[in-house]
Amino acid sequence: MGGAAAWRLALRPGEADSRGILFVGLGGRWRIDQGLPEAEVLRDKLDASVRQVSFDAGELTEWDSGLLSFVAGIYKACAERGIAVDGGGLPPGAQRLLAMARAIPEQKVSGRSTGTPGLFAQAGIATLEFVRGVPQMLGFLGEVTLSLLRLVSGRARFRARDLWLEIEEVGPRALPIVSVISFLVGLILAYLGADQLKLVGAQIFIADLVAIGMVREVGALMTGIIIAGRTGAAFAAQLGTMQVNEEIDAYKALGISTIDFLVLPRMLALMLMVPLLTLYSGFIGMLAGLLVSVTIFDIGVFEYYTETLRALEFKQFAVGLSKGTVYGAMIAFAGCLRGMQCGRSAEAVGHAATSAVVTAILLITIAASIMTIVYYQLGI
Numbered sequence: 001m002g003g004a005a006a007w008r009l010a011l012r013p014g015e016a017d018s019r020g021i022l023f024v025g026l027g028g029r030w031r032i033d034q035g036l037p038e039a040e041v042l043r044d045k046l047d048a049s050v051r052q053v054s055f056d057a058g059e060l061t062e063w064d065s066g067l068l069s070f071v072a073g074i075y076k077a078c079a080e081r082g083i084a085v086d087g088g089g090l091p092p093g094a095q096r097l098l099a100m101a102r103a104i105p106e107q108k109v110s111g112r113s114t115g116t117p118g119l120f121a122q123a124g125i126a127t128l129e130f131v132r133g134v135p136q137m138l139g140f141l142g143e144v145t146l147s148l149l150r151l152v153s154g155r156a157r158f159r160a161r162d163l164w165l166e167i168e169e170v171g172p173r174a175l176p177i178v179s180v181i182s183f184l185v186g187l188i189l190a191y192l193g194a195d196q197l198k199l200v201g202a203q204i205f206i207a208d209l210v211a212i213g214m215v216r217e218v219g220a221l222m223t224g225i226i227i228a229g230r231t232g233a234a235f236a237a238q239l240g241t242m243q244v245n246e247e248i249d250a251y252k253a254l255g256i257s258t259i260d261f262l263v264l265p266r267m268l269a270l271m272l273m274v275p276l277l278t279l280y281s282g283f284i285g286m287l288a289g290l291l292v293s294v295t296i297f298d299i300g301v302f303e304y305y306t307e308t309l310r311a312l313e314f315k316q317f318a319v320g321l322s323k324g325t326v327y328g329a330m331i332a333f334a335g336c337l338r339g340m341q342c343g344r345s346a347e348a349v350g351h352a353a354t355s356a357v358v359t360a361i362l363l364i365t366i367a368a369s370i371m372t373i374v375y376y377q378l379g380i
Helices: 039-045 065-081 092-103 119-152 160-170 172-200 203-244 247-253 258-296 301-311 314-340 346-378
Strands: 008-013 021-030 052-063 084-086
Touching: 021 039, 021 065, 039 065, 052 065, 065 084, 065 092, 119 258, 119 314, 160 172, 160 203, 160 258, 172 203, 172 258, 203 247, 203 258, 203 301, 203 314, 203 346, 247 258, 258 301, 258 314, 314 346
Parallel strands: 021 052, 052 084
Antiparallel strands: 008 021
């Protein structure tokens, strides 16, 4: 096995056969560059007569992780056979490192399991997770409400520069994707309406359908979904990364309110910009309806423009703006909530971003349903 500088491994039976002890002698240099043996060399020796494995490292001169890997393999092989291991003969440093390695529990990766639960099991798990998350959600809502009250009274602490940066990020930089989606949705609405209206020769009412639909409902809803996927996930990832890097802990240690300093600017930015993006979305959708009406159904530009003005009332804009404001608050709430709840790993950041989008879309859908029913009952 080489000269004095190489590793040496010696196996000798226990001093008393009745005790069933297998002594493993380690000597020389047990370094990873020495071509060390695998723990498999002991498997044939671990028969029914062996009750315990002990180590003798009195002649060991140097060691590194190669020794730890070898000994860890022996621990594993003995555990499979129910054989006790006495590591008292190992160097003190190796004993401490092995104890630390064996003390760390096996990490279970969320969302990955060996078996796929059934439909009812998945529904039950989702329901339990939701119920457990309700108290945290309500607590976070209370903290945000108190932060808004501090803002009204002038006692909220955050940097105005952060607010303007968030406004730029969630507003102007979102215009390209909002423009594309709104234009395509406007085209779809125009074609769907024309397909039915042409049956009675009333294609001119395409303008009413597109204008009211985009300004009142569809513009706010599509903008909310777009911003939820674009900005809500970004908020969760940003705050989640700060959680991983312990930056949020540092804010708390300095006595700085993380709700005021981190959450409030993001919420204000979305509550201010999503209504404006909703109006912009409605305008782009009406342009798409105009394009379809003029080029496909031979409706004049002036006729379409006049019918659009006749169809739109102030209450349509008020409904769209109110829904955009609520949707913006929902998106900011979901993104910041999941970011602040994020764990301490890279996987947790990804999970927080995904959960933020799902939560935001769910809240938007619930809010849209409730507001639509309320406005209908009020005759708005």
